[in-house]
Amino acid sequence: MRRKTKHRTGLPRIEGIGIKVHDAWIGFICISCNTLNLFSTGNTLLDPTKAYNTGNWKCNKCNYLHNKDSPLPFKEWPVEYTDPSSIKCQRFWQAFFRIATENKDSYWKQCNACGRILLSNAFSRHTGWGPLEKQMECRSCKGAINAYLNPRRTKQQLYESSIKRRIGDLLLEGENKNIDINDLFRRFNGKCFKTGVKLNKNNRSSWAIDHVLPSSCLYPLTKENAALLSREANNNKRNQWPSNFYTNNELIKLASLTGADLDLLSSKNQIVNPNIDVNRCVTRYLKVREHSNLQKRIKELKKLLEDFKLIDNLSLKNKKLLGYVR
Secondary structure (H helix, E strand, C coil): CCCCCCCCCCCCCCCCCHHHHHCEEEEEECCCCCCEEEEEEECCCCCHHHHHHHCCEECCCCCCEECCCCCCCCCCCCHHHHCCCCHHHHHHHHHHHHHHHCCHHHCEEECCCCCCEEEHHHCCECCCCCCCCECCCCHHHHHHHHHHHHHHCCHHHHHHHHHHHHHHHHHCCCCCCCCCHHHHHHHCCCECCCCCCECCCCCHHHEEEEECCCHHHCCCCCHHHEEEEEHHHHHHHCCCCHHHCCCHHHHHHHHHHHCCCHHHHCCCCCCCCCCCCHHHHHHHHCCCCCCCCHHHHHHHHHHHHHHCCCHHHCCHHHHHHCCCCC
């Protein structure tokens, strides 16, 4: 059972949205006057075929009815294209309704913080929240909220959220590759992949190299696993699995830019790197400085191995070393 959420964003929630914050919205441009029209479909996503057969979407400005029986208002088009009884006109209407309803990214959603109704991809994913499975706040508002919340997190919360990544980074010290910064900026056109903001290569504090597949799941930093992000976007992604942060279209583009495995990037669940040499990582990890807390490091290491079910990947020697066998 999902725990009850508490309102800790630092921003007031807009009255009147309430439980409707998860509703899906249809957005369409009137083909007669080019006005953007929006209406809610509630907790339901429309079937494209049904929308074509029964849709009767009226423009709020010019009252033009968008349905399969309406003649197309394009004066320069021949009658054989605008006549609703023609196959050409029917195909136009089929595509019109399909574009607005065919997948989750076609829909719109209202932000609970700023109140704007935005395309679905303006919101980060959140499994189980409404038909679109998106967070309540848009990514712009989420950036402001994270700037408010992060300094207020307890030391324990910060420790728990970073421990796996920290251990992963240490385990992977010998696996990471040097990233050619000039090549990285060239491939990403010098822009943050998430926000499109232009980045200054010489201002190192303004940008970051994202581990697309997180180091906490034992994926090293390589050309195929590196994305260029602004510092803010990278902080928002933190240790998330790529499909929980990037949209479908972004994942496709990311795979194209980096040569990464799209099937892996789009997985709904975290997948531990199956190709990592766990024993070599453990050997490196246990080469600690004399004055470090060895007992603490071993405890953290074992928790990661147990969480990711990697114990069976250990050699008998390392199993004995860590106390898994006598």
